[in-house]
Amino acid sequence: MPSSKDSDSRSKSVPEKSFQNEAKPVKFEYLPPTPDMRSALDLMDGETTKEKFIRKFSEQPLIPIGCGLTATALGYGLIQMKTGNQFMSQRMMRLRILAQGFTVIACLVGVLHTAKRKRSSVT
Numbered sequence: 001m002p003s004s005k006d007s008d009s010r011s012k013s014v015p016e017k018s019f020q021n022e023a024k025p026v027k028f029e030y031l032p033p034t035p036d037m038r039s040a041l042d043l044m045d046g047e048t049t050k051e052k053f054i055r056k057f058s059e060q061p062l063i064p065i066g067c068g069l070t071a072t073a074l075g076y077g078l079i080q081m082k083t084g085n086q087f088m089s090q091r092m093m094r095l096r097i098l099a100q101g102f103t104v105i106a107c108l109v110g111v112l113h114t115a116k117r118k119r120s121s122v123t
Contacts, residue, residue: 060110066103073099 047055057064077092 062106069099
């Protein structure tokens with residue numbers, strides 16, 4: 001059984017940390033928006049949710065379509081799973097995977113198209 005003398009010597013042997021050498025917080029400078037950012041901010045100023053959805057859908061229509069297909073396949077697949085229709089449930093889960101892949105590819109194509117469009121407008 002350890003004596004109280006041993007426990008006192010252990011607690012005294014641990015050095016206390018000094019917080020004097022801590023790094024000081026870094027201050028970030030404000031960078032004003034570039035002209036491209038200003039035009040984007042002007043577009044979004046006073047825009048309702050419906051207007052934003054319509055604008056985004058017209059810019060890249062395949063992404064919301066892919067999201068809708070994914071959600072529909074998932075929902076119908078879960079309903080079929082609950083009712084016990086294993087064949088249709090399995091088929092809907094596979095369709096969901098295909099729809100997710102379609103959505104990811106649509107996002108990549110949209111990003112590449114936007115980058116290409118911006119690059120051509122700069123030159």
